Amino acid sequence: MPLELLKYGLRRGHKPFHDIPPTPDLRxxxxxxxxxxxxxxxxxxxxxxxxxxxxxxxxxxxxxxxxxxxxxxxxTVRSNYLTIPSIEFYREGVSLFENMSHELGFNVMFSQRGQLTLAHSDGAMRSFRLRAEMGKHAGTRIEVVDARGVQKICPHVNMDFGGQHEVLGGLWHADGGTARHxxxxxxxxxxxxxxxxxxxxxxxxxxxxxxxxxxxxxxxxxxxxxxxxxxxxxxxxxxxxxxxxxxxxxIRCFPLQAMVTQPLKPFLDILLSSSDLHTYLVQSSRGEIVIGGGTDPYQLASTRSTLPQKEALATGALQLMPFLHNVKLLRQWAGITDITPxxxxxxxxxxxxxxxxxxxxxxxxxxxxxxxxxxxxxxxxxxxxxxxxxxxxxxxxxxxxxxxxxxxxxxxx
Known part of the structure; x- marks a missing residue:
C-alpha cells in the first residue's frame, strides 16, 4: 500500500477531480x-x-x-422512539444508513455499536419498558436491562450504588450507531x-x-x-x-451545544446516555469523547457556545465516568434546533x-x-x-x- 500511494503521488499527468463542482450560474x-x-x-x-x-x-x-x-x-443514528409512526420512520432511516456507503460509493463510516440509555429511577424503568415493547412491536432491536446488564454492556460506567444518581438499569438499543456527518x-x-x-x-x-x-x-x-x-x-x-x-x-428555536475532548485510546464502544443527567457520551473514530446533552433552556437562533452549558455537560460526564476528570476539552460548538410542540x-x-x-x-x-x-x-x-x-x-x-x-x-x- 505505501508503494502504491507513492506511485500515485508521483504519477505524471494526474488530473485532480472535484467531488462538488464549482458553483454555476443560476438558470x-x-x-x-x-x-x-x-x-x-x-x-x-x-x-x-x-x-x-x-x-x-x-x-x-x-x-x-x-x-x-x-x-x-x-x-447519532437510532430508532428507539415512543410512537409507532416515529419508530417505523426512523427504523427505515437506520436501514438506509446500514447500506449508505454501498449505495453512494462513498464511505460514511457508519458504526452500528448500539445505544444504552441509563435509568436512575423506578419511573424511568417503567417508561423504558413501554419504549421496549413499542420498539419490539415495530421490529427494532431493543430491550430493558437491569443494573447487572448495564455493567456487562458498559463496565466503565459509574453505577453510583446508593447515591443520588444510582443506575437501576437501562434501555439497550442494538440498532443504534454513528455515522460521519x-x-x-x-x-x-x-x-x-x-x-x-x-x-x-x-x-x-x-x-x-x-x-x-x-x-x-x-x-x-x-x-x-x-x-x-x-x-x-x-x-x-x-x-x-x-x-x-x-x-x-x-416552531421555536433553541441552541443545542456539544463538545469533544482530546483523543483517548478506544474504550467506549457504545453510545451512552442519561436522561436524568441530560448528558450523552460517544467516542469518535479519532478517539475524542463527544459529549452532548439537551437544548439550552431559552429561545434563541444562535450558534454561540456558552460556559454554563460546558459546565453542565462536564458535570454529567464526570458523574457517568469520573476517571475523565483530567481529560482536556478541545472544542465546543452549538447548532440551532427548530422544535415543534x-x-x-x-x-x-x-x-x-x-x-x-x-x-x-x-x-x-x-x-x-x-x-x-x-x-x-x-x-x-x-x-x-x-x-x-x-x-x-x-x-x-x-x-x-x-x-x-x-x-x-x-x-x-
Missing part, C-alpha cells in the same frame, strides 16, 4: 428548487435525480455546503451533482413570488429563478424561510400547492437524513405524500393528532 428556471444545502436537502436531490429521473434541480445554500446543523450534530452530506452531494443537480453555495433565499396558491419564483441574492416545485429543508432557519412564503410554522418533525404538504416542508427536526435531524431525503423526494416527484409521512403532516396540529416524542429525545439525539 432561469428549475423543475425543483431545494432550499437548504444540508444533509436533508442534498439527500432529496440525490433521490430525485437517481430514482425519479428529475435532474433539473437546484440546491440553494446560503453558506457553505452542509455547514449548518449537519456540521454541528453529534452523529460530513461524509454523509458529501456522499449525497457528489452523486447528486454527477446526476446533473446544480448545487449553489453562497446563495441566500430572500423571498418568494406567490400567485394564488402556488410559488412561482424564488428570489435570491444572486437573482430570481422560476420554480416548478419548492422543497424547504433549511434546519434552524425553517421558520424564517416559511414566513417568507406566507406560511406560519409551529410535540417534538416531532413536519413533513409533507404546506398551504401552497407546490411548496413542500421538511422542517421541525429539533435535535434528531441527522439520523433521518436518508429516509427524509428519500421520502420527500418521492413526495415532490409524485405530488403525493407517502403513508409513512402522513402522521407528520403540518395539519396534525389543527386536528389535535400530535405525536408526543418529548420523552424519547431528552439526551439521546
Amino acid at each position: 432561469r428556471s428549475y423543475d425543483v428548487v431545494i432550499i437548504g444545502g444540508g444533509g436533508h436537502g442534498l439527500a432529496a436531490a440525490y433521490y430525485l435525480s437517481r430514482y425519479h429521473g428529475i435532474t433539473n434541480v437546484a440546491v440553494l445554500e446560503k453558506g457553505y455546503l452542509a455547514g449548518g446543523n449537519t456540521a454541528r450534530n453529534t452523529t 460530513d461524509a454523509v452530506a458529501w456522499g449525497y452531494a457528489k452523486r447528486a451533482a454527477e446526476n446533473g443537480v446544480q448545487i449553489h453555495q453562497r446563495t441566500e433565499v430572500t423571498g418568494f413570488g406567490v400567485s394564488g396558491d402556488r410559488v412561482t419564483e424564488v428570489r435570491t441574492n444572486r437573482g430570481t429563478i422560476q420554480a416548478g416545485q419548492v422543497l424547504q429543508a433549511a434546519g434552524g432557519m425553517n421558520g424564517r424561510i416559511a414566513e417568507m412564503a406566507g406560511i406560519r410554522l409551529p 410535540d417534538f416531532s418533525p413536519i413533513m409533507g404538504a404546506s398551504p401552497l400547492q407546490n411548496y413542500w416542508l421538511d422542517a421541525g427536526w429539533g435535535t434528531w435531524g441527522f439520523k433521518a437524513t436518508g429516509v427524509a431525503g428519500k421520502r420527500m423526494a418521492e413526495t415532490v416527484a409524485t405530488a403525493r405524500v407517502p403513508d409513512i409521512l402522513r402522521p407528520f403532516a403540518l395539519d396534525r396540529f389543527s386536528r389535535f393528532e400530535l405525536l408526543n416524542e418529548m420523552g424519547a429525545t431528552a439526551a439521546g439525539h
Whole structure:
C-alpha cells in the first residue's frame, strides 16, 4: 500500500477531480428548487435525480455546503422512539444508513455499536419498558436491562450504588450507531451533482413570488429563478424561510451545544446516555469523547457556545465516568434546533400547492437524513405524500393528532 500511494503521488499527468463542482450560474428556471444545502436537502436531490429521473434541480445554500446543523450534530443514528409512526420512520432511516456507503460509493463510516440509555429511577424503568415493547412491536432491536446488564454492556460506567444518581438499569438499543456527518452530506452531494443537480453555495433565499396558491419564483441574492416545485429543508432557519412564503410554522428555536475532548485510546464502544443527567457520551473514530446533552433552556437562533452549558455537560460526564476528570476539552460548538410542540418533525404538504416542508427536526435531524431525503423526494416527484409521512403532516396540529416524542429525545439525539 505505501508503494502504491507513492506511485500515485508521483504519477505524471494526474488530473485532480472535484467531488462538488464549482458553483454555476443560476438558470432561469428549475423543475425543483431545494432550499437548504444540508444533509436533508442534498439527500432529496440525490433521490430525485437517481430514482425519479428529475435532474433539473437546484440546491440553494446560503453558506457553505452542509455547514449548518449537519456540521454541528453529534452523529447519532437510532430508532428507539415512543410512537409507532416515529419508530417505523426512523427504523427505515437506520436501514438506509446500514447500506449508505454501498449505495453512494462513498464511505460514511457508519458504526452500528448500539445505544444504552441509563435509568436512575423506578419511573424511568417503567417508561423504558413501554419504549421496549413499542420498539419490539415495530421490529427494532431493543430491550430493558437491569443494573447487572448495564455493567456487562458498559463496565466503565459509574453505577453510583446508593447515591443520588444510582443506575437501576437501562434501555439497550442494538440498532443504534454513528455515522460521519460530513461524509454523509458529501456522499449525497457528489452523486447528486454527477446526476446533473446544480448545487449553489453562497446563495441566500430572500423571498418568494406567490400567485394564488402556488410559488412561482424564488428570489435570491444572486437573482430570481422560476420554480416548478419548492422543497424547504433549511434546519434552524425553517421558520424564517416559511414566513417568507406566507406560511406560519409551529416552531421555536433553541441552541443545542456539544463538545469533544482530546483523543483517548478506544474504550467506549457504545453510545451512552442519561436522561436524568441530560448528558450523552460517544467516542469518535479519532478517539475524542463527544459529549452532548439537551437544548439550552431559552429561545434563541444562535450558534454561540456558552460556559454554563460546558459546565453542565462536564458535570454529567464526570458523574457517568469520573476517571475523565483530567481529560482536556478541545472544542465546543452549538447548532440551532427548530422544535415543534410535540417534538416531532413536519413533513409533507404546506398551504401552497407546490411548496413542500421538511422542517421541525429539533435535535434528531441527522439520523433521518436518508429516509427524509428519500421520502420527500418521492413526495415532490409524485405530488403525493407517502403513508409513512402522513402522521407528520403540518395539519396534525389543527386536528389535535400530535405525536408526543418529548420523552424519547431528552439526551439521546
